Amino acid sequence: MNALIGLLLGVGIVFNFLATVALYRFPDVYSRLHGTTKCTTFGTIFTSLSVLLYGFMRYATTGERRFLTLGVHVIIAIFALLVTNATGAHAIARSAYRSGVRPACAVVDRLREDGGNGGVLS
DSSP: OHHHHHHHHHHHHHHHHHHHHHHHHSSSHHHHHHHHHHHHHHHHHHHHHHHHHHHHHHHHHHOOHHHHHHHHHHHHHHHHHHHHHHHHHHHHHHHHHHTTOOOSSOSOOHHHHTTSSTTOOO
16 A cells, blocks of 8 residues: 555656646747646646545544545645646636737637637627
8 A cells, every 4th residue: 555655656746847847848838837737737636646545544544533634635625726727727828828928839829810819709
């Protein structure tokens, strides 16, 4: 069981490290957002799953309810992360686009063809 916890923790660390690499290596704000959002979401989920597994393992061996509470808090944190990471990245990308920041290597800009509002009535 400890090996599985270590494996989940290691995978989470690798994904969070890749998010750091994406932040420094990608050419524009949109690519950076994509790389960091995906990687930090996965990395944090794997790290949280290792904490969840640890809490349930400790609850099973000791019977202390604080470890069960830890597991519930981790599940709530994962759901909050899934909502806020995607929403925050979308808000940053939208504000960057409205501020005039263009993608570095874009060939076709469909938002510009729709009049700049992405087909949404304002």
